[in-house]
Amino acid sequence: MTPRELEEGDVVQLGPEVGNPMFMFCMMTITEPKEWGAQGYVQSLGADGVPGSQAYYRAKWEEMYYVGKAAWGVK
Numbered sequence: 586m587t588p589r590e591l592e593e594g595d596v597v598q599l600g601p602e603v604g605n606p607m608f609m610f611c612m613m614t615i616t617e618p619k620e621w622g623a624q625g626y627v628q629s630l631g632a633d634g635v636p637g638s639q640a641y642y643r644a645k646w647e648e649m650y651y652v653g654k655a656a657w658g659v660k
Contacts, residue, residue: 586649591618597625597649599642608642614655622646 586597595615599608608627617624622645629637 586646586651588646591615591623594655596652596655598652599644599649603648612652613642613644
């Protein structure tokens with residue numbers, strides 16, 4: 586992704602060239618736009634009726650693709 590203005594609550598998809606392969610192809614909700622990219626989280630599913638938590642990640646511009654806005658905001 587080329588640098589653009591990102592805001593808290595934007596959603597990006599992490600691509601195949603992501604630094605940590607555990608996050609490859611995940612949707613990340615932006616919590617902090619940065620000059621080098623963004624910091625955000627990927628929501629985990631959870632288990633046994635208990636919601637999962639957030640896995641935080643710092644993505645460089647070349648690792649992400651803009652998708653849109655999160656409908657229910659940032660936790």
